[in-house]
Amino acid sequence: MGLFGRRRTVFVDSDILVIGGGMAGCGATYESRYWGRDLKVVCVEKANIERSGAVAQGLYAINCYMGMQWDENQPEDHVRYARNDLMGLVREDLGYDIARHVDSTVHKFEEWGLPIMRDPETGRYQREGKWQIMIHGESYKPIVAEAARKAATEVYNRIMVTHLLMDKTKPDRVAGAVGFNVRNGNFYVFRSKAVIVSAGGASHIFKPRAVGEGMGRTWYAPWSSASAYALPILAGAKMTQMENRIVLTRFKDGYGPVGAYFLHLKTYTENAYGEEYESKWHDHTKELVGDYIDRHPVPTCLRNHAFLEEVKAGRGPIRMVTKEAFQDPHKETVGWENFLGMTIGQAVVWASQNIDPKHTDPELTTSEPYVMGSHATCSGAWASGPADYAPSEYQWGYNRMMTVEGLFGAGDTIGGTAHKFSSGSFTEGRIAGKAAVNYVNDLGNEQPQVSEAEYEDLRKVIFQPLENYRVGRNEIVAGTVSPSYILPINGLQRLEKIMDEYVGGISSHYTTNEPLLTRGLELLSMLKEDVNHLGAEDLHQLQRAWELHHRVLASEAVTQHTMFRTETRWPGYYYRADHPKLDDTDWHCFTLSRYDRESGKWELEKAPVYHIVD
Numbered sequence: 001m002g003l004f005g006r007r008r009t010v011f012v013d014s015d016i017l018v019i020g021g022g023m024a025g026c027g028a029t030y031e032s033r034y035w036g037r038d039l040k041v042v043c044v045e046k047a048n049i050e051r052s053g054a055v056a057q058g059l060y061a062i063n064c065y066m067g068m069q070w071d072e073n074q075p076e077d078h079v080r081y082a083r084n085d086l087m088g089l090v091r092e093d094l095g096y097d098i099a100r101h102v103d104s105t106v107h108k109f110e111e112w113g114l115p116i117m118r119d120p121e122t123g124r125y126q127r128e129g130k131w132q133i134m135i136h137g138e139s140y141k142p143i144v145a146e147a148a149r150k151a152a153t154e155v156y157n158r159i160m161v162t163h164l165l166m167d168k169t170k171p172d173r174v175a176g177a178v179g180f181n182v183r184n185g186n187f188y189v190f191r192s193k194a195v196i197v198s199a200g201g202a203s204h205i206f207k208p209r210a211v212g213e214g215m216g217r218t219w220y221a222p223w224s225s226a227s228a229y230a231l232p233i234l235a236g237a238k239m240t241q242m243e244n245r246i247v248l249t250r251f252k253d254g255y256g257p258v259g260a261y262f263l264h265l266k267t268y269t270e271n272a273y274g275e276e277y278e279s280k281w282h283d284h285t286k287e288l289v290g291d292y293i294d295r296h297p298v299p300t301c302l303r304n305h306a307f308l309e310e311v312k313a314g315r316g317p318i319r320m321v322t323k324e325a326f327q328d329p330h331k332e333t334v335g336w337e338n339f340l341g342m343t344i345g346q347a348v349v350w351a352s353q354n355i356d357p358k359h360t361d362p363e364l365t366t367s368e369p370y371v372m373g374s375h376a377t378c379s380g381a382w383a384s385g386p387a388d389y390a391p392s393e394y395q396w397g398y399n400r401m402m403t404v405e406g407l408f409g410a411g412d413t414i415g416g417t418a419h420k421f422s423s424g425s426f427t428e429g430r431i432a433g434k435a436a437v438n439y440v441n442d443l444g445n446e447q448p449q450v451s452e453a454e455y456e457d458l459r460k461v462i463f464q465p466l467e468n469y470r471v472g473r474n475e476i477v478a479g480t481v482s483p484s485y486i487l488p489i490n491g492l493q494r495l496e497k498i499m500d501e502y503v504g505g506i507s508s509h510y511t512t513n514e515p516l517l518t519r520g521l522e523l524l525s526m527l528k529e530d531v532n533h534l535g536a537e538d539l540h541q542l543q544r545a546w547e548l549h550h551r552v553l554a555s556e557a558v559t560q561h562t563m564f565r566t567e568t569r570w571p572g573y574y575y576r577a578d579h580p581k582l583d584d585t586d587w588h589c590f591t592l593s594r595y596d597r598e599s600g601k602w603e604l605e606k607a608p609v610y611h612i613v614d
């Protein structure tokens with residue numbers, strides 16, 4: 001008990017609690033202050049908001065900008081684009097809501113000091129593609145974080161949130177959250193009228209291509225540990241489209257992005273024999289998905305599909321043809337700067353493997369799957385839509401409120417809205433912040449009550465891995481294998497192996513079926529038992545332990561949803577071998593799940609897709 005005794009419990013009261021200070025969290029914090037001048041707005045972050053989240057390293061492009069001031073695109077165009085890319089299934093109300101506000105967000109970024117490149121001839125922002133604009137974005141995150149820091153009543157860095165707290169007078173209402181300081185081990189109890197979850201996506205739930213010495217090298221941020229999903233799931237919030245994991249075509253070994261190469265540098269791909277291959281797979285893909293293959297642009301998953309089929313046919317590796325473009329010194333500079341501004345690792349990998357793209361066409365690969373709601377995929381929480389635009393079935397409260405009262409979300413957290421990216425995530429944070437202020441104002445003097453018994457129980461559970469290690473360590477004479485606990489790294493590797501082999505990861509060519517999923521769920525339930533016996537050597541490992549808990553629960557959601565949707569909707573992201581075709585008759589719908597933490601059971605249902613835009 002000595003360990004528990006030294007630990008302080010710190011209470012923090014707020015009107016609005018923002019969990020995760022990435023792009024969406026900074027947007028939520030900023031906007032909550034704008035509408036709630038006198039409210040107490042607290043942002044809590046497990047790292048430091050200065051350099052946290054998927055944008056920590058910087059970006060080279062803002063991928064969601066309409067350009068309405070120059071009549072380049074309208075919000076409806078973006079809805080059509082996202083709907084097409086997601087094979088017909090997006091929450092058009094939520095997507096439209098972001099698209100109509102996203103330009104104002106980007107203008108704020110520029111006002112705050114973000115250098116946005118301009119086309120020297122037109123004076124407009126330099127386009128990389130139809131939706132992307134180019135930035136000098138090494139300092140993107142610090143610039144955005146400064147706005148949030150100035151807006152917040154307080155930012156609590158280095159606190160990992162592990163659980164939400166529910167109102168003891170109204171069990172369906174959120175009342176706060178608990179977590180611990182990853183540096184000094186203090187226990188934090190946040191009491192709040194409204195909570196906005198903006199804790200990023202999920203990497204490292206499937207076995208990555210980079211293992212061993214390259215283990216931390218993934219495409220999505222390795223610290224994106226699924227809290228955005230596990231926190232709402234545990235609180236009983238409905239989730240949507242959790243089967244819609246994403247697989248990215250990337251430069252091999254460094255996971256360097258290909259967007260600027262395709263769109264701006266106009267490089268292209270070919271197989272090992274120098275042949276164009278995508279058109280070869282047209283008829284085969286049409287058999288599986290019908291007319292979706294003839295849409296423009298071709299949906300991202302279907303381009304992956306052609307890549308995968310070509311490799312399976314033995315004509316890999318697929319290469320990006322860079323040698324031609326890189327003869328132009330300007331394009332060569334852009335090609336390198338693109339990595340130096342956001343994925344330095346790719347430049348280092350090329351240097352270490354003697355690859356100069358001016359002389360060698362680099363190999364591409366497809367990544368392991370990730371789960372998130374802001375990229376070309378839309379897993380996440382099921383949220384209420386905007387009052388002026390959402391169909392009545394999508395409205396049960398305040399904009400971006402989940403199915404739990406007082407619980408809001410933004411960015412990767414919210415499902416059904418692909419292609420938000422950094423600017424759209426910040427914008428959705430703003431939307432959620434404004435709605436949360438309205439919710440708090442409407443509550444008036446009513447104050448949700450946290451239960452002392454609940455947070456005291458959680459305190460014991462949260463720090464238990466330290467105690468498990470302290471006691472169990474004595475049973476080990478050498479090595480790390482203990483009869484009494486498992487280490488977070490062992491649990492993580494077991495999770496990744498299960499998801500990889502049973503739920504459609506890289507080693508099975510992203511393919512699964514009902515028997516595999518059934519066995520996967522059995523193995524996950526055994527893993528869930530064992531993660532209650534994690535051992536943590538120090539606070540850093542304690543954080544890893546709770547990240548693992550969150551990843552396991554999110555993985556279970558992914559597996560349940562994959563089992564429920566008996567079709568292959570997104571070939572190239574994953575395949576149900578027992579239902580190999582897209583089935584618009586039965587599955588032109590969203591999948592929804594709800595987890596009951598008392599029984600450990602999942603309930604799944606369908607929800608209609610409303611097409612609001614022509």
Ligand SMILES: Cc1cc2nc3c(=O)[nH]c(=O)nc-3n(C[C@H](O)[C@H](O)[C@H](O)COP(=O)(O)OP(=O)(O)OC[C@H]3O[C@@H](n4cnc5c(N)ncnc54)[C@H](O)[C@@H]3O)c2cc1C
Nearest residue numbers: 020022023024046052053054063161199200411412421422
């Ligand atoms: C490699 C890569 C390249 C990308 N390229 C582009 C691009 O070129 N252009 C573009 O516009 N977008 C790009 N994106 C997408 C963009 O980064 C995301 O859309 C955006 O960051 C999502 O915002 P978010 O707030 O939901 O998540 P994040 O920005 O990741 O923020 C989540 C935050 O929550 C914190 N957190 C997580 N768990 C907890 C917890 N339990 N307790 C407390 N805090 C927690 C994290 O530390 C983090 O700060 C890219 C993303 C990646 C990974």
